[in-house]
Amino acid sequence: MALSGLQIFKLLPKTNCKDCGFPTCMAFAMQLASGKAELSQCPHVTAEAAAELGEAAAPPVRKVIIGAGDMAVVLGEETVLYRHEKRFEHPPGIAILVDDTVDDAEFQVRLDTFKAQEFERVGQMLRAKLFAIESADAGRLAARVKKASDETGAGIIVMSDDAEALKAAAGPIKDKKPLLYAATAATFDAVSAVAKELGVPFVIKAATLEELSELGDKCVAGDFKEVVLDPMSANLQDAIRDQTYIRRAAIKKKFRALGFPTIAFPCRMTDEPLLKTVFAGVFVTKYAGLIVLDTLDPAQVMPLLILAQNIYTDPQRPMQMDQGIYPINEPGPDSPLLITTNFSLTYFTLAGEVEASKVPTWLLVMDTEGQSVLTSWAAGKFVADAIAVFVKKSGVDEKISHKKIVIPGYVAQISGELEEELGDWEVVVGVREAADVPRYLRGLGA
Ligand code: SF4
Numbered sequence: 215m216a217l218s219g220l221q222i223f224k225l226l227p228k229t230n231c232k233d234c235g236f237p238t239c240m241a242f243a244m245q246l247a248s249g250k251a252e253l254s255q256c257p258h259v260t261a262e263a264a265a266e267l268g269e270a271a272a273p274p275v276r277k278v279i280i281g282a283g284d285m286a287v288v289l290g291e292e293t294v295l296y297r298h299e300k301r302f303e304h305p306p307g308i309a310i311l312v313d314d315t316v317d318d319a320e321f322q323v324r325l326d327t328f329k330a331q332e333f334e335r336v337g338q339m340l341r342a343k344l345f346a347i348e349s350a351d352a353g354r355l356a357a358r359v360k361k362a363s364d365e366t367g368a369g370i371i372v373m374s375d376d377a378e379a380l381k382a383a384a385g386p387i388k389d390k391k392p393l394l395y396a397a398t399a400a401t402f403d404a405v406s407a408v409a410k411e412l413g414v415p416f417v418i419k420a421a422t423l424e425e426l427s428e429l430g431d432k433c434v435a436g437d438f439k440e441v442v443l444d445p446m447s448a449n450l451q452d453a454i455r456d457q458t459y460i461r462r463a464a465i466k467k468k469f470r471a472l473g474f475p476t477i478a479f480p481c482r483m484t485d486e487p488l489l490k491t492v493f494a495g496v497f498v499t500k501y502a503g504l505i506v507l508d509t510l511d512p513a514q515v516m517p518l519l520i521l522a523q524n525i526y527t528d529p530q531r532p533m534q535m536d537q538g539i540y541p542i543n544e545p546g547p548d549s550p551l552l553i554t555t556n557f558s559l560t561y562f563t564l565a566g567e568v569e570a571s572k573v574p575t576w577l578l579v580m581d582t583e584g585q586s587v588l589t590s591w592a593a594g595k596f597v598a599d600a601i602a603v604f605v606k607k608s609g610v611d612e613k614i615s616h617k618k619i620v621i622p623g624y625v626a627q628i629s630g631e632l633e634e635e636l637g638d639w640e641v642v643v644g645v646r647e648a649a650d651v652p653r654y655l656r657g658l659g660a
Pocket residue numbers: 226227228229230231232233234235236237238239242255256257258259
């Protein structure tokens with residue numbers, strides 16, 4: 215049973231040392247009780263207290279790992295309903311369905327496409343990491359599961375109504391943590407026994423939330439921690455209701471029976487490809503841990519991965535680049551020098567345009583805690599005196615033979631003050647929009 219903040223407080227060291235990031239042990243205890251902090255944030259808690267805190271320290275949505283190595287997908291550990299309250303922890307895993315309608319030739323195409331399909335965005339590589347393999351034929355299921363795992367390294371969702379077929383297919387790859395799909399009220403004992411024997415997670419599914427809660431209760435009573443919920447929602451309206459209810463019950467009520475990540479099948483809710491993607495996008499935001507698609511069409515996969523990347527970025531910590539000097543198109547001592555902030559989106563947009571210009575250029579990237587040019591200027595971080603200190607310490611003057619720096623057009627107002635701060639440098643106001651950079655750079659050499 216969940217402990218109150220006061221009960222947790224009694225087990226903490228009560229030194230108010232602040233090492234956990236909270237001003238007092240009581241403040242930390244209250245956050246822990248509401249699932250917004252983790253026990254590991256207090257380095258001083260005793261082993262006895264940690265053991266006693268047990269369930270209170272567990273996240274309201276259990277952690278589940280599917281797959282291994284670089285392809286491992288972590289689900290759960292969510293602590294909030296809304297991203298702005300703290301952050302969402304783990305982006306949903308995207309799984310590609312292969313069922314009995316897919317012949318062997320098409321199966322091979324999907325494996326090959328899967329292996330090759332990666333998307334780079336703001337310095338991160340994005341991809342689907344899972345296959346969901348379903349078959350009514352136990353032999354075919356086992357063969358395809360093994361082949362997909364061996365050839366792609368993907369995490370596998372093994373799908374069958376037959377517990378013995380699940381065991382035969384998942385057993386040979388159990389070290390790669392496949393997910394068994396799925397236990398129903400009728401098959402719970404058999405499927406959960408296979409999961410226990412193999413040491414792998416499994417899905418429980420039921421047509422109503424009441425029945426799903428009953429199965430969840432059985433998981434809690436049986437100490438099954440790595441469980442995924444399928445509410446079997448028939449349409450998008452039901453799905454939003456079910457996913458929201460499950461997340462609210464887990465986080466607001468600490469209802470352990472529904473305190474597990476979920477799986478959703480937008481590919482089975484409509485025949486219209488575009489709608490499948492739209493539905494899947496809804497599940498990215500509310501609140502699926504796994505989303506199953508029936509295609510590797512980049513037009514459908516890539517938008518979801520980018521949406522997940524955006525939603526699951528910590529709103530308090532924008533994606534950022536390291537501060538430093540970035541050479542683009544092999545610049546030399548005479549090449550122009552541009553300066554910008556270390557907000558990833560700013561950097562990659564600008565760097566992409568500079569690269570496209572084919573003009574050798576030095577790009578000086580200043581740490582503004584990941585804020586964009588205007589935001590960081592307004593926050594007093596991308597201002598003349600701070601920029602001048604950075605430019606002088608950056609070492610860029612050892613790479614160039616001139617003393618001319620181009621600042622973004624959006625901060626034209628700091629050019630005079632920056633020139634004063636820099637002394638013998640010439641400060642040039644560049645363009646506002648990245649799209650105008652190629653024309654601007656080519657014009658510099660004219
Ligand atoms: Fe208290 Fe631990 Fe936080 Fe220190 S780190 S204030 S002991 S909860």
